[in-house]
Amino acid sequence: MKNSKILKNPRASVGLPAERVEQIRSLAKARGITATALIEGWINRAYVEGEPGSIELPGYHVSRHDDFVVVAIAGHILPMMDEQRAVLLSAMLDGFAGTLIPPRAFELPSGMGTFVDLGGATLTGCRQGRGVLFTLADKASGEMKRFAVPASYGADLARMIRAVLIKH
Numbered sequence: 298m299k300n301s302k303i304l305k306n307p308r309a310s311v312g313l314p315a316e317r318v319e320q321i322r323s324l325a326k327a328r329g330i331t332a333t334a335l336i337e338g339w340i341n342r343a344y345v346e347g348e349p350g351s352i353e354l355p356g357y358h359v360s361r362h363d364d365f366v367v368v369a370i371a372g373h374i375l376p377m378m379d380e381q382r383a384v385l386l387s388a389m390l391d392g393f394a395g396t397l398i399p400p401r402a403f404e405l406p407s408g409m410g411t412f413v414d415l416g417g418a419t420l421t422g423c424r425q426g427r428g429v430l431f432t433l434a435d436k437a438s439g440e441m442k443r444f445a446v447p448a449s450y451g452a453d454l455a456r457m458i459r460a461v462l463i464k465h
Contacts (some may be wrong), residue, residue: 324455337449344456354450366461370454371446373433376417380462386413386420387458393422393429394451424448 313321324337358369366383368375378386389412392405405411408421421432429451433442 309354325328333447333448341452354453354457357454357457359454359461361464363460366458367394367456368454370431371450373401373431373444375433376415377419378415381411382415383458383462386415387455387462389413389422390451392425392451392453394455395448403446410464 299427307424321332321335321377325332328335330338353374354367356372358367360367362377363376365379367384368383375386376388389405392411400436405424407424407426412419412421417436419434422429424447427450428445430445433444435441450464
């Protein structure tokens with residue numbers, strides 16, 4: 298197994314007055330979620346309401362090239378895939394995020410994993426706590442890249458994939 302080091306998601310801070318931080322914590326506690334989940338909910342609502350800029354997630358990208366789709370997860374560019382594989386990847390990401398949208402109404406709980414055959418590589422994901430550990434295995438070279446991302450990013454990336462597929 299080559300390159301098995303796990304790359305973690307970088308963290309950043311936003312400066313807010315202490316009163317606002319307490320307000321956010323209070324709102325989150327009242328809803329039984331974390332402050333991060335509360336803010337992610339606001340971002341998701343902005344997307345649903347069509348706010349400009351709400352679909353962009355730095356380091357995550359989806360584009361279309363003829364009949365193929367290219368996806369980048371946390372800066373890792375996956376091999377080009379056909380529409381069917383892109384739909385499967387979208388469903389897997391929704392499952393990790395717990396995005397219960399019929400008919401893809403399923404959730405992959407912590408400790409459960411799955412994979413998508415991308416043709417030249419296999420992407421395996423396993424839910425661990427609030428994150429997902431991905432392994433991208435190149436079939437030709439045997440190279441493996443492992444990286445962790447927040448599970449909630451799956452919903453954003455799944456939406457981005459569906460948006461590219463719908464435009465075609």
